[in-house]
Amino acid sequence: MKRLLHLIIYLALAITVQAQSWKAGTVLSDSELKDLKIEQFFVEEEVSEDVFARMSGKSFPSSCTTKRASLRYLKLLHRNKEGKTQRGEMVCNKAIATDLIDIFKQLYASNYRIERMVLPDEYDAVDEKVMTANNTSCFNFRFVSGTRRVSKHGLGMAVDINPLYNPCYNTRNGKCEPKAGKDYATSRSTKKAALPLIDKQDLCYKLFIQHSFRWGGAWRTKKDYQHFEK
Numbered sequence: 001m002k003r004l005l006h007l008i009i010y011l012a013l014a015i016t017v018q019a020q021s022w023k024a025g026t027v028l029s030d031s032e033l034k035d036l037k038i039e040q041f042f043v044e045e046e047v048s049e050d051v052f053a054r055m056s057g058k059s060f061p062s063s064c065t066t067k068r069a070s071l072r073y074l075k076l077l078h079r080n081k082e083g084k085t086q087r088g089e090m091v092c093n094k095a096i097a098t099d100l101i102d103i104f105k106q107l108y109a110s111n112y113r114i115e116r117m118v119l120p121d122e123y124d125a126v127d128e129k130v131m132t133a134n135n136t137s138c139f140n141f142r143f144v145s146g147t148r149r150v151s152k153h154g155l156g157m158a159v160d161i162n163p164l165y166n167p168c169y170n171t172r173n174g175k176c177e178p179k180a181g182k183d184y185a186t187s188r189s190t191k192k193a194a195l196p197l198i199d200k201q202d203l204c205y206k207l208f209i210q211h212s213f214r215w216g217g218a219w220r221t222k223k224d225y226q227h228f229e230k
């Protein structure tokens with residue numbers, strides 16, 4: 001009986017420590033890296049009460065028509081600007097959770113640079129802020145402007161990668177989202193050497209295409225370089 005009690009206390013403590021030590025946007029310390037258990041990362045979970053509370057009224061507004069049960073919370077790792085291993089998180093549709101886990105695992109293993117990967121709710125789910133912060137994300141509920149059609153991000157079926165470096169650029173009127181990304185919209189090939197700019201030779205592009213996503217950078221007028229959707 002006493003042994004059982006000890007076990008219960010131990011498990012409760014272990015769960016608490018794990019919950020506390022996991023925070024997206026933070027870098028893993030050397031000791032954490034040394035005994036890194038990869039199975040703790042690259043996993044999908046249902047959207048917990050804690051995560052849902054962060055999303056409510058932001059990426060998941062009261063008008064949201066996408067069901068919470070159709071979404072998944074992903075715990076991922078990525079290489080930040082300095083090449084350090086950083087905790088990432090993402091909410092996506094459960095239909096693409098396995099694809100994304102596979103893609104981000106391969107990007108991490110290949111040292112592909114992704115600068116930030118936290119929920120857009122950290123930026124009040126305001127797209128311009130999310131993109132200016134170069135934050136990679138997926139689910140953010142919205143209708144296609146002027147319609148009642150839910151956008152691919154609103155379904156959790158589209159991902160934006162390093163959106164400052166890979167802005168959405170309208171070649172007809174020069175409008176760039178985010179505004180701060182305009183420099184990266186033009187003369188992309190010369191900037192490619194130093195930065196993870198997505199083109200058809202890029203690993204990120206190749207992996208998403210292998211998983212049957214479409215790339216916004218291939219669109220004719222509006223070049224949405226950051227965007228992959230299914």
Ligand SMILES: [Zn+2]
Pocket residue numbers: 153158159160224226227228
């Ligand atoms: Zn997008």
